[in-house]
Amino acid sequence: AAVSASRAARLRAVLAGRPGVLLIEDDHGHHFVDLPLHPLAGATDSWALVRSTAKAYGPDLRLAVLTGDAMTIDRVTGRQRLGPGWVSRLLQRAVVELWTSGAVDVPAVSRAYGERRDALVRALAERGVEARGRSGMNVWVPVADETSAVTGLVRAGWAVAPGARFRVASPAAVRVTVSALPDGDLVSLADALAAAAGPAPARSYG
Known part of the structure; x- marks a missing residue:
């Protein structure tokens, strides 16, 4: 924060x-x-x-x-x-x-993280997901169910952190780290996150 x-x-x-x-x-x-x-x-x-x-x-x-x-x-x-x-x-x-x-260009590093973070937040907004991320290398993505979202994203080839370890009273979410996100993967990640953010699939036993 x-x-x-x-x-x-x-x-x-x-x-x-x-x-x-x-x-x-x-x-x-x-x-x-x-x-x-x-x-x-x-x-x-x-x-x-x-x-x-x-x-x-x-x-x-x-x-x-x-x-x-x-x-x-x-x-x-x-x-x-x-x-x-x-x-x-x-x-x-x-x-x-x-x-x-001066071996590290600090403004360039900060700017690169910011561009990746903001691009993912915008892409999710276009898909109806109100993600947040104001600084650093992480994006906070609200989901209906953390367990279903994390497992669904793993099946789609993405690893994210469940939000439970980072929150006290706020609703369910996942934390997505964008520090190594290639530009070419932005669309597929946003699609996967938008799909995972919805309600957990209904299960029937019989």
């Missing part, structure tokens, strides 16, 4: 009245989401902001940077000392090089 400036202001106002809450923000969209970050850091006494690199620069770069209040950082450091908390120096240097050398 990309938090807007106005929503961030409202959230900070709510959190200001609850200083004992531990606030953890995961900025996993750094350098591939084409919207500005509006952090809530500092709205409570205890907070942490994590910025990961794996999605923007490659899944092998399993690194993140962390900042927060002094007590929270001390607690994280203490927990790391109890287990395998060492991070490869080679991977750290690789990330620093990517961040500082």
Whole structure:
């Protein structure tokens, strides 16, 4: 979710009245989401902001940077000392090089994801499916039944994530990742999603 400036202001106002809450923000969209970050850091006494690199620069770069209040950082450091908390120096240097050398065209990456995401949302709208996706590499597609939609899409040759793991009270949906979607597959994916979004097929036993 990309938090807007106005929503961030409202959230900070709510959190200001609850200083004992531990606030953890995961900025996993750094350098591939084409919207500005509006952090809530500092709205409570205890907070942490994590910025990961794996999605923007490659899944092998399993690194993140962390900042927060002094007590929270001390607690994280203490927990790391109890287990395998060492991070490869080679991977750290690789990330620093990517961040500082301009080796990755960040606006181009963000724009490519945005174009694929928006194209799928438009294609689904043309088929009567009101999908959503405002940032990043995923599209949220409402469906009548998640299990039927996921299995139907697998039969059609597509793998999507059931929405249950990402939602609390919102209706059934599937999450579609477009980061590697070729332009030539857009129409067939939209057709498959539109077919899968409808009611589950009736079953009879007899």
